[in-house]
Amino acid sequence: MVDFIDSSRIRCKAVADLVMTSEEAARFIAPGDHVGMSGFTGAGYPKSVPAALVTRVTQAAERGDHFAVSVWTGASTAPELDGALAAVDGIDLRMPYQSDPVTRAKINAGLMDYLDLHLSHVAQMVWEGFFGHLDVAVIEVAGVTADGHLIPSSSVGNNKTWIDMADRVILEVNSWQPPELEGMHDVYYGTALPPNRKPIQILRPGDRIGVPYLQCPREKIVAVVETNAPDRNTAFKPVDETSRLIAGNVLEFLSHEVRQGRLPATLLPLQSGVGNIANAVLSELDDGPFRPITAYTEVIQDGMLELLRSGTMSMASATAFSLSEAGHAGLRANIADYRDRIILRPQEISNHPEVIRRLGCLAMNGAIEADIYGNINSTHIMGSGIQNGIGGSGDFARNAYIAMFLTPSTARQGAISCIVPMASHVDHTEHDVHVIITEQGVADLRGLAPRRRAQKIIDHCAHPDYRPALQDYFDRAMASGSARHTPHLLGEALSWHSRYQQMGTMRRD
DSSP, X not given: OOOOOOTTTBOOHHHHTTBOOHHHHHTTOOTTOEEEEOOBTTBSOOSSHHHHHHHHHHHHHHTTOOOOXXXXXXXXXOIIIIIHXXXXXXXXXXXXXXXXXXXXXXXXXXXXXXXXXXXGGHHHHHHHTTTOOOOEEEEEEEEEOTTSOEEEOSBOBTHHHHHHHOSEEEEEEETTSOGGGTTOBOBOOOOOOTTSOOOOOOSSTTOOOSBSSBOOOGGGEEXXXXXXXXXXXXXXXXXXXXXXXXXXXXXXXXXXXXXXXXXXXXXXXXXEOSSHHHHHHHHHHTTSSOOSEEEEOSEEOHHHHHHHHHTSEEEEEESEEOOOHHHHHHHHHTHHHHTTTEEEOBHHHHTOHHHHHHHTOEEEEEOSEEETTSOEEOSEETTTEEOSOOTTHHHHHHHXXXXXXXXXXXXTTTTEESEESSOSSOSBOGGGOOEEEETTEEEEOTTOOHHHHHHHHHHHTSXXXXXXXXXXXXXXXXXXXXXXXXXXOHHHHHHHHHHHSOOSXXXXX
């Protein structure tokens, strides 16, 4: 055991008595266990116990024993969790989302099972038992109250479900997390499986329906580890010309919708995927005409903090932060002002289809490729190699008031077209895709039959270097004897990626 140090973070003596080293805590995780880890886009993941678990896995391998666990999280975590465990073959199954290069390589080599899931579905599927029994939860918190309630840290994710379902709970109390996070969370304990499900009573992004703490029976807690370590910083690239043009096209489209009377001048709640393009759009909104706007989304990025700080945005609801180093500094410097304008919820609520549909969210998500009929591939390279995962994009796109997909028209310095005749893998069908936006322009697909969608995407979204080849394909498909509702030259469509696309990994913005 170790001496209890930070009484300001662990105010409950019964919990403080369980403080120990990460090496001692990791002994509560056995080979073959299903382990629920906190964390969402590099925020709020455990910092110390995974490293100790890596050591146990390595020592087992040196003895000739196999030690691997299933790792369940909210979304992606960080190299010191996902990457480190994957590197020593310590993960036999990963779900529901990842973005780690070592993990990705293991998955694509067939050395690790991976379940790529809609994030709003995870909690329910765990309750239904599809992944087996949850043995251990390893949860980072910002503190423990005097009565034993857990103060969530910089993400909530699936932590409520992990704590509810696990036999054993290991807490990492991270004093790096701002103490002012206390009160920022809204943890809803009213979810249930059918036929006992009730409506989620959120009518506006700022509505609170739960409590500010996670609840865990004292008898479940087997170990407490004190840490002082930062979240993974998500470095955003400087806004380049392509991202700036895409952002400008988004703002022009939204302005057009306001002029047409389909959106109010304050817009509807925004949802924004993670990445440089999404962050560029948020930054451009600060100079736009829409205010005050709101967000009902998964993550709060730097651009959203800037909108809150300037007053352009009045309220943001999410399940996690996803900030750069400068973003973290800005959060800490202004956290007293943010406390009443940011809500962090469990991801089954932040991504809840009922709420997304009711609020009329404006969804903005990225794509690896879009085909000329509006189908979106957001997860796979060349149809079979996983990149990251679908994340929450499907939760929002399927239920959004307007579902927008944003992508450069080309990748790899122009060597790859992101507009293709037929997507090599489909995550979002044409039925869930309203608008495609590239730096070339906007294709509003609402109300258009497949052939008209194809022409609009070619004309407005494809790069000029690839537009002739795409037009030629479409014209010949239309003229072929097999032209039907959705004209395709199937053999040629499937070979497009070999003829016009390069093999290799393409990272999504």
